[in-house]
Amino acid sequence: MTAGARNALLGAMGIALFLALWETIGQLKLAGISWPPLSAVLEMLTDEGRRPLFQRALVATLQETAQGYLWGTTAGLALAALAHLVPPLRRGSDRLAAVLNSVPSIALGPIFLVLLSRDSTPAAVSSIHVFFIVFVSMGSGLQRATPAHRDLFAVLGADRLKRFWRLELPAALPALASGLRLAWPAALIGAIIGEWFGASRGIGILIINAMQNFQIVLLWCAVLLAVGASLVFYGLLTLLERAAYARFG
């Protein structure tokens, strides 16, 4: 058996063990009534009658997340590139990003609510999370070019823009891909938190409603949906990251 296959098998066994434990604790009510067995959660999640509810919530949250991801990535890339090409901007932009990141998104929500519509708030909170991760990973990625490569470009008479396009940007892609992978779960959390400020639908709304009405199984359904939405895209972005390292690393 190859090392890869063994790792996959061990991983699968670990997950199976976790799920079995979940089911057992739920069945025996070891953790009280707030811990339903996995089978009950899956039953509700696959229930035909509830499908439109889950589908609407999932689609809404994914849309907001994707929007926030796009906004945050665009802003992070633009500011990182600008700060890199215009050195006087570098320190200021680092500070700005650090300050933005140090404000808890739960505190930003109301501000967005005032500035934007209820339905734009999730994407806005999400984009703040993404912005910071992309800005930092791109900024450090742009420093990745080796001294030998920098010397080469200097001797060949490359100007700043040529150096940026032909050396620094490609050399930054692996670090950027890592940032993009980490930014997805952060984007999803941002969207869910943003929904709590009064969006009309989404996984966050599902969570709030389930909590307030003490629908424990529904709450766990929402959590599973969120985990699924996170893991699927995280996995895809991991593949992108691997490709970036293989080509540009």
Added chain:
Amino acid sequence: MAGGASITIDRASKRFALAGSSEGVLALTDLSLEIAPGEFVAVLGPSGCGKSTLLRLVASLEQPSGGSVSIGGAAPGLVSARHALGVAFQDHALLPWLSIHDNIALPFRIAGRRVDEAAIARLIELVGLGRFETARPRQLSGGMRQRASIARALVLEPEVLLLDEPFGALDAVTRRQMNVELQRIWSARQITTMLITHSVDEALFLADRVVVMSGRPGRIVREVVVPFARPRAPAVMRSEDFHRLVDDLTAALEVPEPESSPPTGGEAIGSVTA
């Protein structure tokens, strides 16, 4: 068919700042060297003698603290800005995401010139990488990467070629092969060349003139005009004259370094005498 520009180093010195020392470190002092158009000069010296600093001054990667460096009468920075310098380092510095062909085409793109496919094809053939144009650097051996790096250095037909220990990281057998290759490649162009090396054999086999440097601070202690006619066959390296010159230069390299106290400011530097 000698070509290229002359290199003039006139009483150049280079001092690097060093934390905790007001004097810094003197890497080169009062060094003068004239390289004629089309001449191949090898700079030989122990590690840390400042020979790479000398090349970096000519490559416009460093500015001299005193004296001057010029290429064909112009400042190296201007020559670099008009894309007329060719360079190969010990680290091949090929871009890992580009194919061999695109790495060799890079100087055209940096210079904003049309990529001359015919010139690239000729050079790829000349350095013997005909079947590897589409390969990526990591798929090639160390020797092949250095060939690609030398092809890249030559592709814009530079006025001067600067080689900083290009074969320093190769094993002895590959290194000797590469010396024979470089000799053949250079004979086809005969561009003004400055080769930095610590190998006596390499210097003698390739250069028209060998300059020996001694360290701390770097200065020239010996100059030898290499008498062997070109083109040189590897058999030259087995001749008696070659061995005599090797012994001669090896002895020059082993000139005992002046006693020096640890570098605690000006004292160590002051104690060095030529």
